[in-house]
Amino acid sequence: MHKVGIIGWRGMVGSVLMERMQEEGDFNKIKSYLFSGGLKGEKAPDYTNCHETILNSDNLEELMDMDILISCQGGDYTKKIHPQLRAQNWQGIWIDAASALRMDEKAIIVLDPVNKNQIEQGLNRGVKDFVGGNCTVSLMLMGLGGLFKEGLVEWMTSMTYQAASGAGARNMIELLEQMQFFSQKYSSQLTANAATTALEYEKLMTGSFNDSQFPKEQFGHPLALSLLPWIDVKMENGQSKEEWKAQNEANKILGTNKTIPIDGTCVRVAALRCHSQAFTIKLKKSVDIKTIESLIAEANPWVELVPNERDITCQKLTPAYTTGTMKIPVGRVRKMTLGDDYLNAFSIGDQLLWGAAEPLRRTLQMVL
Numbered sequence: 315m316h317k318v319g320i321i322g323w324r325g326m327v328g329s330v331l332m333e334r335m336q337e338e339g340d341f342n343k344i345k346s347y348l349f350s351g352g353l354k355g356e357k358a359p360d361y362t363n364c365h366e367t368i369l370n371s372d373n374l375e376e377l378m379d380m381d382i383l384i385s386c387q388g389g390d391y392t393k394k395i396h397p398q399l400r401a402q403n404w405q406g407i408w409i410d411a412a413s414a415l416r417m418d419e420k421a422i423i424v425l426d427p428v429n430k431n432q433i434e435q436g437l438n439r440g441v442k443d444f445v446g447g448n449c450t451v452s453l454m455l456m457g458l459g460g461l462f463k464e465g466l467v468e469w470m471t472s473m474t475y476q477a478a479s480g481a482g483a484r485n486m487i488e489l490l491e492q493m494q495f496f497s498q499k500y501s502s503q504l505t506a507n508a509a510t511t512a513l514e515y516e517k518l519m520t521g522s523f524n525d526s527q528f529p530k531e532q533f534g535h536p537l538a539l540s541l542l543p544w545i546d547v548k549m550e551n552g553q554s555k556e557e558w559k560a561q562n563e564a565n566k567i568l569g570t571n572k573t574i575p576i577d578g579t580c581v582r583v584a585a586l587r588c589h590s591q592a593f594t595i596k597l598k599k600s601v602d603i604k605t606i607e608s609l610i611a612e613a614n615p616w617v618e619l620v621p622n623e624r625d626i627t628c629q630k631l632t633p634a635y636t637t638g639t640m641k642i643p644v645g646r647v648r649k650m651t652l653g654d655d656y657l658n659a660f661s662i663g664d665q666l667l668w669g670a671a672e673p674l675r676r677t678l679q680m681v682l
């Protein structure tokens with residue numbers, strides 16, 4: 315049995331990964347070792363074939379004893395540990411959730427429903443570093459993979475509506491604390507007239523934004539009852555890094571010879587763990603909508619094409635419907651008034667599953 319070390323298993327992405335590995339019986343196929351900074355030396359949780367003690371995630375010797383390492387620990391850890399392992403000629407496979415190595419030419423960004431061939435060919439020629447893609451990029455390619463495969467996309471924009479969980483567990487909790495802060499105010503007795511009451515509430519709630527007790531240490535700003543149209547650091551060209559990733563990572567995953575331009579505005583919204591995206595897609599040629607729908611729906615088993623009708627859209631093309639599932643609903647598929655070769659679409663995905671943990675889990679299976 316291969317020895318597989320898992321680092322970052324108790325973090326948010328790591329917990330989802332462990333849950334999925336259990337659901338799929340993956341622990342039966344490996345001898346697993348859990349590594350941690352905070353819990354080293356303690357008794358490991360009871361997973362099948364799991365080494366009984368938690369190992370030290372900074373101990374190079376113990377890490378190098380593994381055939382495969384999966385890290386959900388974060389970019390700083392990767393930047394610190396990965397070069398040291400390779401410098402000491404560790405020949406194992408490194409599978410990572412962090413972005414640190416994504417654009418490294420020796421690494422493959424993994425999303426096997428889209429680039430299985432690239433991963434298989436990489437494994438055959440001895441590639442050893444495999445990195446999960448940015449959550450919105452992976453979710454976009456899961457939803458629209460059929461159009462890219464058919465070579466139909468000339469360029470596109472992706473306007474994202476990203477959940478709090480993408481910023482980490484503490485941010486997710488802070489969003490809930492902000493909501494709780496509002497709910498305390500909501501219990502106030504106000505006038506009976508609906509319009510007046512609504513406006514009074516609005517004043518009470520938005521007045522809270524400037525309350526010194528309002529919890530905003532993580533986001534720095536209110537997210538509940540608001541939104542934040544900036545994610546990650548600024549790039550020289552004025553994009554945020556999250557926006558920069560769309561074109562760069564998507565083209566790397568697709569293995570394009572000629573770059574497909576992709577750009578948009580990435581926005582944090584008060585959803586918990588599902589990212590949504592609105593797309594304007596410039597097609598290379600006009601294609602009838604039925605063909606487009608089939609290409610989208612048949613790209614992989616997880617896409618759920620939602621008819622462009624109001625009721626079903628509000629039911630199924632939502633974070634509420636998608637959260638905690640592997641589904642990738644895609645809807646609002648229609649030609650735009652801009653021209654017959656302009657397509658509108660909207661998609662959702664659980665950013666902790668297909669957006670983070672699942673591509674890593676599936677890469678482990680391919681490696682095994």
Ligand code: NAP
Nearest residue numbers: 322324325326327350351352386388389411412479480670
């Ligand atoms: P996280 O929840 O902050 O966990 C990271 C580490 O924090 C844990 O592995 C653990 O390491 C340590 N930790 C300390 N106290 C803890 C506690 N009370 N409970 C749990 N863990 C604790 O990190 P994450 O959000 O999963 O992100 C990990 C990596 O995945 C990052 O590189 C991130 O960019 C990437 N990623 C994240 C998302 C996302 O949605 N968050 C999506 C895609 C990719 P020790 O056991 O070693 O102490």
